Amino acid sequence: MSAAVDPVESPCVCATLRMATRAVARIYDQALEPFGLRTTQYSILARLEVEGSAPLGHLAARLAIDRTTLAREVEPLVRVGLVAEARGEDRRRRVLSLTPDGLSRLESAQPAWRAAQRSVKEQLGRERTDGLLEELRALLGAVRGAS
Amino acid sequence: MSAAVDPVESPCVCATLRMATRAVARIYDQALEPFGLRTTQYSILARLEVEGSAPLGHLAARLAIDRTTLAREVEPLVRVGLVAEARGEDRRRRVLSLTPDGLSRLESAQPAWRAAQRSVKEQLGRERTDGLLEELRALLGAVRGAS
């Protein structure tokens, strides 16, 4: 591959977001790889730890992920026993929760996640990174429901 | 789905990037949908218009996309005749270029792209959006090759 070629400066908000996301996701995925987790899987486990247990759609809204997307991402986590699913009182609801295995996996991967986070923050700068996060949240808030 | 639930404020750079990217990508994809293009496809066509023609790996580096990813994204574009592929002098190289159909499709979709772009900028604010783009580019530059 022509590694000497620099990425282009796209004027497109979406393309630029995607480029940055790809690059950053790679870092996190590599950090989490020894623990058998992808970044999104880690996010799901971490979210479930906070929520305790939550129906699929609720969790999807929390993570700003499409419902069907989340369903497919949860699948492998259920398969390997990190996440449990049960029907709620409202039997339409598929309630997800962390299994003990899921919790310990999450905890064992936490240092790797922190290392990736630290690495990114050190490379861009702590303040700039925090500022960027603020702006990304503002963007998310601004465009949500605007479609 | 529990539409009343707000997205969570994740401390994770990667998760936050992904959330924002998903939300923004949806806007662009919807805008481009009448023209039968996804955001990434539009980016590829737009990039090819600028580059004239480029080997797959070169284009991938420009777009900060993994080579194999780009190959799979180019496939449908070739299939419907928007992009042409040919072997280069160096016969390992798969040289891509815009077909006349590709060019006219790109041009017809351009107003929709501009509308999406404008919509996002208006929702976050023009200056903030530009600042965000700067920071995203800085992030991309900072983490590139750092893995």
Next chain:
DNA sequence: TGCAGATAGGAGTATATACCCCTTTCTGCT
């Protein structure tokens, strides 16, 4: 000239993403 090593790309596999359309289940109103 010939070969070692580098480079471009292809194939297989797995997750990530989201659309549409459908079924199941529930809730509110009559």
Next chain:
DNA sequence: AGCAGAAAGGGGTATATACTCCTATCTGCA
């Protein structure tokens, strides 16, 4: 009690993403 409409989710399809391992080709050097 019964039905209309809303809500939660499942399944099909298609693109998006990237890793690993593999082949084909080229280039530089002996």
